[in-house]
Amino acid sequence: MTDVTLTRDDMGFISKLVYEHAGIVIREHKEAMTRGRLARRVKALGLHSVAEYCAYLKTPQAADEIPELINAVTTNHTSFFRERHHFDHLRKDVLPRLVQERSGRRGRIRIWCSAASSGEEPYSIAAVSRDVLGNRSDVDFKILATDIDTDILAKAEAAIYSPDQFDRLPSDVKPLLKLENSGRGEARISDDLRRMIAFKRLNLIERWPMSGPFDVIFCRNVFIYFDTQTKASILDRFVTLLAPGGFLYLGHSESLPQPHPQLRLIGRTIYERLP
Ligand SMILES: C[S@@+](CC[C@H](N)C(=O)[O-])C[C@H]1O[C@@H](n2cnc3c(N)ncnc32)[C@H](O)[C@@H]1O
Numbered sequence: 001m002t003d004v005t006l007t008r009d010d011m012g013f014i015s016k017l018v019y020e021h022a023g024i025v026i027r028e029h030k031e032a033m034t035r036g037r038l039a040r041r042v043k044a045l046g047l048h049s050v051a052e053y054c055a056y057l058k059t060p061q062a063a064d065e066i067p068e069l070i071n072a073v074t075t076n077h078t079s080f081f082r083e084r085h086h087f088d089h090l091r092k093d094v095l096p097r098l099v100q101e102r103s104g105r106r107g108r109i110r111i112w113c114s115a116a117s118s119g120e121e122p123y124s125i126a127a128v129s130r131d132v133l134g135n136r137s138d139v140d141f142k143i144l145a146t147d148i149d150t151d152i153l154a155k156a157e158a159a160i161y162s163p164d165q166f167d168r169l170p171s172d173v174k175p176l177l178k179l180e181n182s183g184r185g186e187a188r189i190s191d192d193l194r195r196m197i198a199f200k201r202l203n204l205i206e207r208w209p210m211s212g213p214f215d216v217i218f219c220r221n222v223f224i225y226f227d228t229q230t231k232a233s234i235l236d237r238f239v240t241l242l243a244p245g246g247f248l249y250l251g252h253s254e255s256l257p258q259p260h261p262q263l264r265l266i267g268r269t270i271y272e273r274l275p
Contacts, residue, residue, distance in 0.1 A: 003049035004035045010054040022070050023205035024225040037072045074149045078117040081124045081173050086249045091128040108140045112214045115222035116145035119156030126193040127176035146202035157199045159189040204234050212241035221251035228257045242273040
């Protein structure tokens with residue numbers, strides 16, 4: 001049996017480690033959930049208690065364990081076409097204009113999905129983009145999908161989902177996902193959509209290797225885990241990478257920590273980068 005007792009000191013130690021490495025603030029009411037998640041790592045390492053796990057994290061061998069700890073504590077909840085209004089805005093107001101502007105001279109369109117979780121969000125982006133782009137080859141179109149959690153990124157790249165994830169989807173968007181039967185009672189997103197996306201690990205609080213510009217950035221439902229200072233610094237970096245006239249989508253309960261001089265709110269959690 002795993003002993004999941006977590007002393008105040010151990011909780012403080014874990015919280016500090018997670019904040020330093022991922023910017024995630026573990027709030028007090030999340031302690032029970034954290035204990036459960038740590039128990040997974042305790043078991044995987046053949047240890048007997050969370051206390052032993054904390055002791056292990058203090059040894060030099062623990063460097064390899066930090067990414068596993070981060071994978072364990074991240075919340076990956078997501079779904080296809082979650083917060084539908086963003087995909088409608090992208091499909092009707094953003095992409096047709098970008099395609100018209102950039103087509104004919106192999107212009108680039110770049111979208112970054114910055115907390116992509118298990119892939120439902122970038123595949124929804126790919127689905128509406130393919131719908132607007134059709135088969136045209138005169139636009140260089142790419143989606144970059146990143147997340148800190150390597151386990152969840154592997155799931156996203158595999159693109160295999162259980163059919164009940166699609167059952168509740170509105171009938172106008174479901175066909176856009178171009179599902180293929182994977183033969184195991186599961187459905188796989190088609191090659192066509194998968195090829196539009198590059199999945200990479202990226203920690204939002206570390207250095208970003210990309211130089212941009214991006215026409216659209218999705219950063220939804222991850223700011224809730226960060227403190228004000230972390231949010232503000234990530235926002236500044238988004239603005240630097242966004243093309244003038246580009247769009248930033250935040251999650252439903254998220255807003256800017258304070259008004260940003262270069263971002264204008266133009267819809268429900270939709271911001272436009274000013275020229
Ligand atoms: C709740 S999910 C949101 C998924 C999707 N954006 C959506 O709105 O449906 C939050 C995601 O943020 C990721 N995340 C947490 N901290 C991160 C960090 N420091 N850098 C990058 N991604 C992070 C988690 O791994 C998780 O997949």
